[in-house]
Amino acid sequence: MKDKESMTETFEQLLENNKEKIYRICKIYAVSPLEPQDLFQEVIFAIWKSLSTFKGNSSIDTWIYRITLNVCLRSKQKSDKTFNKTLQLESIQFIPVEMPVENYQQEKYNALTSCISKLNNESKSIIILCLEELKYKQIAEITGLTENHIAVKMKRIKKILMDCITNKI
Numbered sequence: 001m002k003d004k005e006s007m008t009e010t011f012e013q014l015l016e017n018n019k020e021k022i023y024r025i026c027k028i029y030a031v032s033p034l035e036p037q038d039l040f041q042e043v044i045f046a047i048w049k050s051l052s053t054f055k056g057n058s059s060i061d062t063w064i065y066r067i068t069l070n071v072c073l074r075s076k077q078k079s080d081k082t083f084n085k086t087l088q089l090e091s092i093q094f095i096p097v098e099m100p101v102e103n104y105q106q107e108k109y110n111a112l113t114s115c116i117s118k119l120n121n122e123s124k125s126i127i128i129l130c131l132e133e134l135k136y137k138q139i140a141e142i143t144g145l146t147e148n149h150i151a152v153k154m155k156r157i158k159k160i161l162m163d164c165i166t167n168k169i
Contacts, residue, residue, distance in 0.1 A: 011048055022068050
């Protein structure tokens with residue numbers, strides 16, 4: 001076990017190296033406009049809590065992706081249960097300042113994220129990791145599926161997304 005100062009430095013470096021991809025995944029799983037920040041904080045807390053137990057059986061990136069997906073999936077399951085019992089009010093709109101994007105590009109992005117959100121959890125996790133440019137082998141390690149299964153699922157997911165996006169644009 002590392003000393004506290006060394007763990008803090010390691011954690012800060014991990015956060016610096018991975019914060020964009022963690023946030024992108026949180027943003028995809030988010031239901032409300034403010035939720036990505038909450039999910040991001042939950043993921044960061046989970047990484048901090050688990051850092052001392054990381055054994056190195058996989059790459060640190062694989063481990064971080066696994067934690068990120070698990071936190072987001074757990075949150076989504078809780079949200080789905082809550083949503084079934086109560087009405088969600090989304091009166092607060094938070095729009096982060098980003099670089100301006102052409103309307104058509106924004107329309108395509110919105111269509112893609114909307115279509116991804118309709119996928120089941122397993123398919124959503126696979127396509128998100130694929131969009132993060134991970135190889136099938138890495139996706140297999142993170143999800144616990146075989147590379148072959150990932151390849152088959154990706155063909156199906158791409159077809160579903162293409163059909164969905166085509167209908168939206």
